[in-house]
Amino acid sequence: MIKHALNVTREANFAEWYQTVITEADMAEESGVRGCMVIRPWGYGVWERIQRLLDDRIKGAGYDNTYFPVFIPLSYFEKEADHVEGFAKEMAVVTHHRLIADGKGGLMPDPTAKLEEPLIVRPTSETVIGAAFSRWVQSWRDLPVQINQWANVVRWEMRTRMFLRTSEFLWQEAHAAYATAEQARAETLKGLEIYRSFAEECAAMPVIAGEKPENERFPGAVSTYSIEAMMQDGKALQAGTSHFLGTTFSSAQDIKFQNSEGQQELAQTISWGMSTRMIGGMIMTHGDDDGMRVPPRLAPWQVVIVPMLRDNDEDAALIEYCQGVQQELGKLQAFGEPVRALLDLKAIKAVTKRWGWIKKGAPIVVEVGGRDMAGGNVSVTVRTDLYKEDGKLNSQIVARDAFLGDVVGTLEGIQKTLFDQAKARTDANIVRDVTDFAGLESYFENAGKFPGWVEVEWSKPTGAELDKVVERIKALKLTFRNVSNDAAPATGTCIFTGAPAVERILVARAY
């Protein structure tokens, strides 16, 4: 039997396992500031990789990076009723701009430095970016405008969980304005496709891309699209959203242009965002009972070299040998970039380092002892193939040159294995043969600890009728996820209303 590196398994307690991975893999920690976390080096390193690869795709789609203020005046929110309704319950409000002594040895906001108009710490930037668009857009020649920003945002959350739901989080938000609704909707879907391809190709995370139902729309949006990923406990995680906003914000913010016939029109706007939540999704997609497994494309270090130092005269030669391996790795290309190899020279025991890197999920750990060096070898551990059948660690002694010859293929193999495992699990756990509400109840009653998702036919009710349906699934602790772009057409009746069905929607427990 295998003795795993973590003291809790996914099976035993998934929520505790998740927190344990975050701690043991050096991803993040509580900050002491309510609802906010400290993102530690390995976690932030993954975020930097996400930024680099996603940013390339965003720029490739013709977006320019920019930066807008963290503060949004209260009056900007007052202009768009639906939007403020959706966010007003969870915003940080700045009311003063100075502190003074409180007369008891402490500090307090200075009553004479109260802001005339409170400022909101941005929960999202449609309003302040819309105000800029209204300055930038005068004529059809100024369109499209396509910008992106990487920023921190704040939504006051009562119950927080690291990476998944924190009061402050990091994200990118892309915003664009177009002349026609058709173009704007098409570009909304392009944003969604960037997320789908990024999630699947870079994060090795299979997703369902599709449109959210009315009750799950972004406040102020005409349509919201999402990518949804299945975690190992069967729950759904919304990992990115793209919104067709129509003229909601252009009418509130006065984004008007003169069309080629000389008439004034409102621009059609869109926005799409992906956040540090993605990291939580990666942990729950790829992690195992030994810790995190980072897909090689997003690993800050793809290969970590650990010399078995012995505090003696041979150490210098051993380090030199390892540096040689590191240099050769840096000359190789995996996924179109130089291989990222770290030589870990920290003053801790080699075995502690090995397990540290396994828990962090470094794709390949290479250990080198004196005997390995003498034989021109290295000892290689691959994160997706950690144990032999007998439960012992599967470290293979191979010739240095053979390792260097194989390493790119090994990294590509790890990336593929992680995707394939997650894809097989997702595919095996989406049920499509439930044809009535009783069947839905019965599935979730009997599916065991980690139920999957159910795709059902529905009549796409709206307004009060939808509210009633939402109440019914909420009673089962279920939510609507999205209508997959790849869903089969509906052929029967709605399992909620009995009316003719118009599409197939995913129902699941969710983060």
Added chain:
Amino acid sequence: MIKHALNVTREANFAEWYQTVITEADMAEESGVRGCMVIRPWGYGVWERIQRLLDDRIKGAGYDNTYFPVFIPLSYFEKEADHVEGFAKEMAVVTHHRLIADGKGGLMPDPTAKLEEPLIVRPTSETVIGAAFSRWVQSWRDLPVQINQWANVVRWEMRTRMFLRTSEFLWQEAHAAYATAEQARAETLKGLEIYRSFAEECAAMPVIAGEKPENERFPGAVSTYSIEAMMQDGKALQAGTSHFLGTTFSSAQDIKFQNSEGQQELAQTISWGMSTRMIGGMIMTHGDDDGMRVPPRLAPWQVVIVPMLRDNDEDAALIEYCQGVQQELGKLQAFGEPVRALLDLKAIKAVTKRWGWIKKGAPIVVEVGGRDMAGGNVSVTVRTDLYKEDGKLNSQIVARDAFLGDVVGTLEGIQKTLFDQAKARTDANIVRDVTDFAGLESYFENAGKFPGWVEVEWSKPTGAELDKVVERIKALKLTFRNVSNDAAPATGTCIFTGAPAVERILVARAY
């Protein structure tokens, strides 16, 4: 006579020229939010280049990137009196976490959602990072800890100026803890050296690196070091600071470790930061009466290709020819990176594009018309050599292959020219022969519109004696900058106190 692209010259009105460059070069604009700016694509592109190159150097020095909360609880500031004294007058205070309807059709902070403890939007992160260090550091084996973050910070400013002084700005802040004061001070100077080399090598901005006097120290620091650059109006700009904090924050935040003899000691901490202010410094160092001149190493696009499209059948061939040039450029390496070349296909006139890129300061603009293409040529304009002697634009028609053969050398030449011009100007405007206070007064009375700096001998007074000296130079609108690491030793008497001088300090007008 040359007719320049801007409608105001540096000579006529330097402050207005600065704002005009920012607008005309598409760097930034007013946001509508008090004291905050919108950083537009070209300005943000320069910041991304700064981030990329500075981040490489910071990581090379052994720092890991991380992310800490934007909010700092009030009580964290109460722990360190000097620090709060220095910042308390200019901080944004969050007091509520929800908005509600105000009954008049608008919104207001919800009185029932008042925070028990106000949160400060970080003006700098020593306190919250110090709290993390106290969790991370237990033993001498845990030291050093070296981390960095790229973040937004807020200091409430009454008078703001884009890039130079804004309520919100972007920066990196590096923080580290060491076992000994000697090591900490040495590492403080390493941070300073990173700034010096970055400023000179990447931003082509010659600087004076040295220690600030007591009255200019960071709140809570034992020593503050800076790099100071001379702007074209002769004023000094502090472009980066590095602080030796001693045990100020480790005692306030309880950052203690057990040394190798088993005794408890306070760690010695340091911090160093560089911000978007650097971009303002680059504008005032390199800009001219035609707009910005961006050093090639920091230019988002080093070569911009403008096809002279004529809305006819030849356009497709012209674009193809330009794409060929762009592809060849991308295969070349300048400064160790692929050349960054943009093909500008926007639907505006070629001549408008040309002047747009000149105002933005793209190092090389390449225009290609049908005749150029037919002859296998391109028309090249180099930003640092813009006009012929007769005042006409100095665009040279050269063979495509000759251009491609020369372009890396041209980019290197532009980088060097910008540095050399700024260096010559700086060197020519530091006066070192003032030996008494009357001489100081006389220099600034007679130096004309754009005076330089004066390096004087002083006795390094402290406390009340220093305050008096500061009052005297303040009356002349002067400030102390720093004591250059390269300053000659003092040999005479202090021009302020008459006591024996101990060092030479720079005095200047400043931003």
